Amino acid sequence: MTASEIRELLRWATADVISFGGGMPDPSTFPIEDIAKIVAYVLEAYPHKALQYGSTEGVLELRQEIAKFSESFRGIRARPENIIVTVGSQEALELLGRVFIDPGDVVITENPTYLAALQAWRVYQPRLVGVPMDEHGMVVEILEERVKQLKAEGARIKFIYTIPTAQNPSGLTMSQDRRKYLLEVAERFDLMIVEDDPYSYFLFEPIEVSPIKALDKNDRVIYLSTASKIFAPGFRLGWVIAKEDVVKWFNLAKQSLNLNTSNFVQYIFAEGLRRNVVLKNLPHVRDLYKRKRDAMLAALETYMPPGVSWTRPSGGMFIWVTAPPHIDTKELLKTAVTQYKVAFVPGHGFFVDQSVRNAMRLNFTYPSFEQINEGIRRLAMAIKGA
Amino acid sequence: MTASEIRELLRWATADVISFGGGMPDPSTFPIEDIAKIVAYVLEAYPHKALQYGSTEGVLELRQEIAKFSESFRGIRARPENIIVTVGSQEALELLGRVFIDPGDVVITENPTYLAALQAWRVYQPRLVGVPMDEHGMVVEILEERVKQLKAEGARIKFIYTIPTAQNPSGLTMSQDRRKYLLEVAERFDLMIVEDDPYSYFLFEPIEVSPIKALDKNDRVIYLSTASKIFAPGFRLGWVIAKEDVVKWFNLAKQSLNLNTSNFVQYIFAEGLRRNVVLKNLPHVRDLYKRKRDAMLAALETYMPPGVSWTRPSGGMFIWVTAPPHIDTKELLKTAVTQYKVAFVPGHGFFVDQSVRNAMRLNFTYPSFEQINEGIRRLAMAIKGA
Known part of the structure; x- marks a missing residue:
């Protein structure tokens, strides 16, 4: 099965x-009235842009709004050049596989981890290495040992995939110390971290954590998030924040997948962020x-x-x-x-x-x-x- | 370059x-007022469906409308089970590559043909074989010879790709006789045809041709079309009509790419077809x-x-x-x-x-x-x- x-x-x-x-989100959380107003405005103010083809990296106005939102709300500094808009986070997972994974490459994940990420990557035949979690999230001590072994074996480790906050499926959140430690390990062994962050908007406990990307001085972290949980999944909008090289590779790969994400939904979400609907x-x-x-x-x-x-x-x-x-x-x-x-x-x-x-x-x-x-x-x- | x-x-x-x-279409052709009315209606009548996640094959109401539209306007008979909605036709091209092409497989195309199809497929390393065109479109006599040779060599021919009507980039249209002949060759050599049909809505001359898919008795044709040229490209909506097996394979592959196409834009286009906006x-x-x-x-x-x-x-x-x-x-x-x-x-x-x-x-x-x-x-x- x-x-x-x-x-x-x-x-x-x-x-x-x-x-x-x-x-799925509770549909009662969809900001329907705001969306109706925004759509009417977009179709009045700039219909020709919203209904036309767009650029592969995404609408500039949206990437600007995402940059502002990420800085003020998540502490992540990014310029529009560091951002690519995707058809949901799922497309970002696909792009990760397509751009980075050759058969036999190692991808390290929490174990258990998000099922659809594993599915998307299996097509590219990675060697998947799982790291157990405890109540503070991924056990980075064990990760470090695994990385040492793998490096000694000569394995090509492509990235460490983590959902540090309110993890899917476990619901666990990685402590701030662990986040720093994880980044340290990545620095020491020259590894990339993929931080998937759909859920940190919904922390129910007063846990003080920042995105790993906010701690990332050396562009090691590829950060993924999505409008599906904070606006509406029906738009299929996600985004990636990463160094410009990564954005350019993803851009090239995305051209073949679907040319660009719907301009129409991008302008709606940009306006939603601008009007502060999400927060x-x-x-x-x-x-x-x-x-x-x-x-x-x-x-x-x-x-x-x-x-x-x-x-x-x-x-x-x-x-x-x-x-x-x-x-x-x-x-x-x-x-x-x-x-x-x-x-x-x-x-x-x-x-x-x-x-x-x-x-x-x-x-x-x-x-x-x-x-x-x-x-x-x-x-x-x-x-x-x- | x-x-x-x-x-x-x-x-x-x-x-x-x-x-x-x-x-790009001329933006003056976008049915902006109709779209504004439709969006207001959709957000009033069934916002919870339109803003939620959807099924990978696409919204049932849209697949029903596409089936009706295809039958009445294109002479193509299809049930919703034969249809999968894609993020523009580009995603359908990607799915063709992903599902059908293994390295070394032969794909036959008109020469020249649509650049972005070739780009999408090159990732999967096919052997691309081009067939020249004359004023009646692809020269099927030459195709037949190539197929014979290829079969004699033991090549695995995966499909014949054609844009029979107002071809991109040549603007040429395949004559009705050639269409029948092409289908005959496909029958004789047990081959699939991929018919890409974004432009047949815009024939400027009184040319009597039907989609190859409308002539297709034995489910050999995978038919692609798109809302980009007849509604608005900003929605990124395309569709595939094919036998159920193909739709199921595409469905599986699409799950990894982006889970599903935006429900919101699908409901808008479904309503656009229902209200006859396109025609x-x-x-x-x-x-x-x-x-x-x-x-x-x-x-x-x-x-x-x-x-x-x-x-x-x-x-x-x-x-x-x-x-x-x-x-x-x-x-x-x-x-x-x-x-x-x-x-x-x-x-x-x-x-x-x-x-x-x-x-x-x-x-x-x-x-x-x-x-x-x-x-x-x-x-x-x-x-x-x-």
Whole structure:
């Protein structure tokens, strides 16, 4: 059962299935009225630019707004030349594979890590090396050992991929000390870091961390983020902040993929940033997601049998659940969907070696509070019945 | 000088340069008012669907509308299961390469053909075989001979790529007899045809041709089209019509590229098709482009020195100009842009073997009538000075 088979299975799920699969925002968070006003303005003020072809790197006005937003809100200094706009973060993951990975090259990731990143890169046949996490995120001591070994073997390490804040799928956040240590290791061994940062907008706890990119003096970090979680996923907008060389390589590769990202949606998001729609909206969204996380944690506490454990995510969109060792969550998914009418993503695909078979990822942002409670009740029954 | 270098050069062109490069529609053809009304409606009627993530194959309502449009307007019968929505036609070209081409596989194209298709495929290292054209389009007799030879050699022919109507870059249209003959050859040798059809909406002459896909009884044709020329390029929307297997493979490959095409722009275009905006708009656009073509033909006639020849395109967006043999148009471009303030795309990159060095492609849809006349005057001076 591959990720696409799971997609198929989740797609066949009937309307009465409560889904904790996917990673969708709550649609009530979409700034619909702001967007309607902005679109009317864009089509009035500069329709010929918004509806025309655009440049591969993206609309200049948007890259300027992203630069401002990143500096004021994330502490990342970048000029428009350091930014390329992508069709969601997924395209940035594809570009990383296409530009950097030759067969046999090493890519180091947290283990587990984002399933769709692994999928995008497997086409390019890297050797994937996973580093375990603890409650402070990736264990950089272990990373350092692995890098030493790999270097001794003569391996070509292309980059270290991390989702340091509210990681997908674990929900864990890397401590500030670990971030500095990671950057130090990268400096020492002359490595690139890819920092994927879709979730740091939604930290529920007062954790003081900065993006690794904000600490990056020597352009070692390729930073990825997205409008999908803070504006609307329906626009398919992401961006990469990196040194100019990387942006130029990505630009070349992107020309073949799709020439350019939709100008229309880029101008809308640029105007959204300019009007401060994102920052205005965030506190409400963060509060909603925190309450949904708490509702799911409470339901897990209430319904789950002994032997089931889960993370308490510091932010983001997911809780990572570990079932008793005798349960294979791929098998469980079939009965969960068909008999118990509840869905989730089995954990297997998040591991570089598919080594763990009893984990699953649950999304808490999309389902309603009622669905969270009822869905976890059903899932607990499915686990008890397995 | 690669295609991307040309892109760079065209980008550096100052504001006083008249550009016949690119392939942009005239912005006056964008149905701005209709789009404004549609967006307001979409954000009122189903904002939560339009702003959310979507399925990789595309929004069902859009695939239904494309099926209707293709049947009524193009004579192509398709169900939504036969359709996948892409980020412009460029993504469809990328998907063709990714899914079908292994190193050394043969891809047969018209010669010259669309530069960006060749670029997208070169990454996958095919053996590109070009077939010449005459005034009836690809010379299928020669294609047949090449196919026989290739089959005798044991070559794996993956597909025949054609832009049968108002071809890019030549402007030529394949006759109906040739289309039938091409399909016959494909049947006899068990080959796939890729029919790229962005321009058949703009035939200026009363030529009676149907899409090859409309003649295709046995699902041999993968048909590509786009909203860029008939609605607005700023949406980056294209689509593929093919047998279900092909759609499923493309779906799998597209998941890694960008998960899905923007739901927002898909719903807008679906509504545009439903409200008949495209067909309502076409006669005006066709007439405008015909007049622009005629203006460029007249200017060429007026200004060009002896030894320069050009096609009389039956439709589409481009005129193909052949300069005297001593002129290398890549070299010419540099002086044309810097001294004479006029730009074009050198022909080299449109040939599978870069064998022709004295051709160029001129776009007549984007520049104004005044720019067409003045730009051709400048270009003629540049050629005389070379």
